Amino acid sequence: MRPANQAILVIDVQNDFCPGGALAVEGGDEIVAPINALIPEFAVRVFTQDWHPGDHSSFASQHAGAEPYSMIDMPYGPQVLWPDHCIIGSQGAAFHSDLDTRGADMIIRKGFRREIDSYSAFFENDHTTPTGLEGYLRSRGVDAVTLVGLATDFCVNFSAVDAAKLGFRVTVVESLCRAIDLDGSLAAARNGMAAEGVTLA
Ligand code: VGL
Numbered sequence: 001m002r003p004a005n006q007a008i009l010v011i012d013v014q015n016d017f018c019p020g021g022a023l024a025v026e027g028g029d030e031i032v033a034p035i036n037a038l039i040p041e042f043a044v045r046v047f048t049q050d051w052h053p054g055d056h057s058s059f060a061s062q063h064a065g066a067e068p069y070s071m072i073d074m075p076y077g078p079q080v081l082w083p084d085h086c087i088i089g090s091q092g093a094a095f096h097s098d099l100d101t102r103g104a105d106m107i108i109r110k111g112f113r114r115e116i117d118s119y120s121a122f123f124e125n126d127h128t129t130p131t132g133l134e135g136y137l138r139s140r141g142v143d144a145v146t147l148v149g150l151a152t153d154f155c156v157n158f159s160a161v162d163a164a165k166l167g168f169r170v171t172v173v174e175s176l177c178r179a180i181d182l183d184g185s186l187a188a189a190r191n192g193m194a195a196e197g198v199t200l201a
Pocket residue numbers: 012017050082119150151152153154155156
C-alpha cells in the first residue's frame with residue numbers, strides 16, 4: 001500500500017477507446033488487467049469518463065464537410081474533430097467491462113458541455129474552467145498523482161500537465177497507457193510532459 005498522499009487517476013478506460021469502439025486506441029484493452037492489479041495499492045482512486053452529448057462540438061459530424069481527425073479553431077483554441085464517441089449513457093461511454101471499478105472513490109465525468117471539449121481531468125480545453133478534481137484531491141490530502149489510461153497523448157497528457165502545473169508530483173506509467181498518435185502527437189506529448197516535470201515511468 002502506498003502512502004495516503006498518493007492517488008491513482010485512471011483516465012478514460014471506456015469501450016469507445018478500446019478495440020471495436022468508435023475512437024479505438026490500438027491495444028487499449030491490454031492495459032485493463034494490469035491497471036486492475038495496480039488500483040488496490042492506492043488509498044485514493046479517481047476514475048474519469050469522457051461524457052459527451054450527441055451533438056458535441058468536438059464531433060466532426062457537427063461541422064458541415066469536416067472530416068474526423070481534422071482541426072478547427074474554436075473560441076478557446078485549436079480543436080481536433082473526432083468521430084462521435086462516448087455519448088452520454090451509451091455502451092461506448094461505459095467503462096471497459098473488465099475494468100474493476102468497485103474501488104473507485106470518485107468518478108469525474110468531463111466533456112459534457114456541448115460548446116467545449118475537456119481532455120484534462122482538471123480543466124476544460126479553455127484551460128480555465130475547473131472540473132473540481134483539484135479540490136477533491138487536496139481536501140483528501142493528496143499531493144502526488146499516478147496516471148494510467150487512454151489516451152497517452154490526449155487525455156492522459158492534458159491531465160498530467162495540468163496536475164504538474166497545479167503543483168502535484170506527477171507520474172505517468174506509460175506501459176499502462178496507449179496512444180492515438182496523430183501526426184506526431186505522442187512524441188509532442190512526451191516532450192511536453194517531461195518539460196513540466198512529469199515523471200514518465
Ligand atoms: C480522448 C479524444 C477525444 C481521450 C477523449 O480520452 O484521450 N481523446 N476525447
